[in-house]
Amino acid sequence: xxxxxxxxxxxxxxxxxxxxxxxxxxxxxxxxxxxxxxxxxxxxxxxxxxxxxxxxxxxxxxxxxxxxxxxxxxxxxxxxxxxxxxxxxxxxxxxxxxxxxxxxxxxxxxxxxxxxxxxxxxxxxxxxxxxxxxxxxxxxxxxxxxxxxxxxxxxxxxxxxxxxxxxxxxxxxxxxxxxxxxxxxxxxxxxxxxxxxxxxxxxxxxxxxxxxxxxxxxxxxxxxxxxxxxxxxxxxxxxxxxxxxxxxxxxxxxxxxxxxxxxxxxxxxxxxxxxxxxxxxxxxxxxxxxxxxxxxxxxxxxxx
Amino acid sequence: xxxxxxxxxxxxxxxxxxxxxxxxxxxxxxxxxxxxxxxxxxxxxxxxxxxxxxxxxxxxxxxxxxxxxxxxxxxxxxxxxxxxxxx
Numbered sequence: 001x002x003x004x005x006x007x008x009x010x011x012x013x014x015x016x017x018x019x020x021x022x023x024x025x026x027x028x029x030x031x032x033x034x035x036x037x038x039x040x041x042x043x044x045x046x047x048x049x050x051x052x053x054x055x056x057x058x059x060x061x062x063x064x065x066x067x068x069x070x071x072x073x074x075x076x077x078x079x080x081x082x083x084x085x086x087x088x089x090x091x092x093x094x095x096x097x098x099x100x101x102x103x104x105x106x107x108x109x110x111x112x113x114x115x116x117x118x119x120x121x122x123x124x125x126x127x128x129x130x131x132x133x134x135x136x137x138x139x140x141x142x143x144x145x146x147x148x149x150x151x152x153x154x155x156x157x158x159x160x161x162x163x164x165x166x167x168x169x170x171x172x173x174x175x176x177x178x179x180x181x182x183x184x185x186x187x188x189x190x191x192x193x194x195x196x197x198x199x200x201x202x203x204x205x206x207x208x209x210x211x212x213x214x215x216x217x218x219x220x221x222x223x224x225x226x227x228x229x230x231x232x233x234x235x236x237x238x239x240x241x242x243x244x245x246x247x248x249x250x251x252x253x254x255x256x257x258x259x260x261x262x263x264x265x266x267x268x269x270x271x272x273x274x275x276x277x278x279x280x281x282x283x284x285x286x287x288x289x290x291x292x293x294x295x296x297x298x299x300x301x302x303x304x
Numbered sequence: 305x306x307x308x309x310x311x312x313x314x315x316x317x318x319x320x321x322x323x324x325x326x327x328x329x330x331x332x333x334x335x336x337x338x339x340x341x342x343x344x345x346x347x348x349x350x351x352x353x354x355x356x357x358x359x360x361x362x363x364x365x366x367x368x369x370x371x372x373x374x375x376x377x378x379x380x381x382x383x384x385x386x387x388x389x390x391x
Contacts, residue, residue, distance in 0.1 A: 075317035075390075076324075078359035084321070105316045107389050141325045141352075148353045164353075 050090020050101040057181040071178035072131040084171035086178040172224035179217040259288035319360035326385040328352040336378035341367040
């Protein structure tokens with residue numbers, strides 16, 4: 001799917017004449033990929049990298065354009081079962097156009113950073129920055145989910161909440177990898193700023209991007225460390241909750257077992273003293289009750 | 305006070321992580337119990353874990369029900385968060 005847009009008066013708007021200078025290819029078809037490779041001379045491998053979630057972020061210089069592969073968080077869907085994944089995106093910066101290649105259909109160019117776009121280079125930088133902001137928002141959500149799971153674990157005996165926490169831990173590893181990869185990309189863009197036609201305010205913006213990305217990485221690292229270090233404690237809590245349940249069930253079983261024994265002894269089909277006594281039923285009931293009190297007293301005395 | 309409304313998910317990525325978190329936060333601030341129904345599944349809108357497992361894709365028709373003193377406010381807040389566009 002192709003979306004054509006253009007930069008008009010420092011704003012990005014949908015192209016009215018069908019031309020434009022910003023082309024967004026979402027999950028490009030075979031025909032579109034052929035056009036990009038043959039007509040625009042995009043490197044086939046780099047184009048595939050833009051759609052491959054496992055590729056590292058990088059910067060490559062081609063004769064007619066600069067290729068930027070960046071990492072961004074993939075939008076979460078309920079099938080992901082608390083695993084937050086990352087995806088790649090490709091920005092192909094030509095002198096007169098920017099081609100954006102993405103694997104999935106997500107609304108782009110939202111947020112205050114896109115309210116004023118000075119140039120195509122500026123737009124490319126803001127897209128990298130927007131990816132860091134997206135990572136940061138997802139980190140806050142991971143923290144919220146982790147807190148909610150912790151609340152559930154405190155009273156639960158199920159493994160599913162623990163498994164969800166493991167999924168979050170895995171997500172943070174993906175995020176750390178994506179953020180460190182983007183960090184290297186930002187450094188490379190900074191070193192090659194002049195070659196890419198980036199200067200003035202955009203250079204300052206690049207510094208801000210590096211700081212933001214670094215902070216985001218540190219935050220992900222802290223969350224990951226907290227989750228990893230607390231995991232054993234949470235496993236113990238679930239195990240302990242289960243132990244408490246087993247203990248309660250045991251109390252019930254033993255409390256019923258002794259009176260059952262007393263009643264069964266008197267139910268034997270043999271002659272026993274006082275069997276013809278008119279109050280024998282209540283005597284047996286009384287003995288059964290005494291056995292319950294006895295169990296309770298021993299339990300209390302032993303502090304079980 | 306009980307109020308209901310039906311809303312269609314417009315975001316291409318469906319009701320993903322960020323709107324889910326925003327909805328849960330908005331509901332927790334108000335004195336209302338809000339439920340979201342997607343076909344046969346009903347979840348508590350104040351619980352991020354439940355919203356994230358709702359599986360509401362683009363085009364899904366959700367029934368939002370709010371009870372409590374702030375029911376109307378909570379319903380408006382949930383629908384506003386659902387209508388927001390996220391990257």
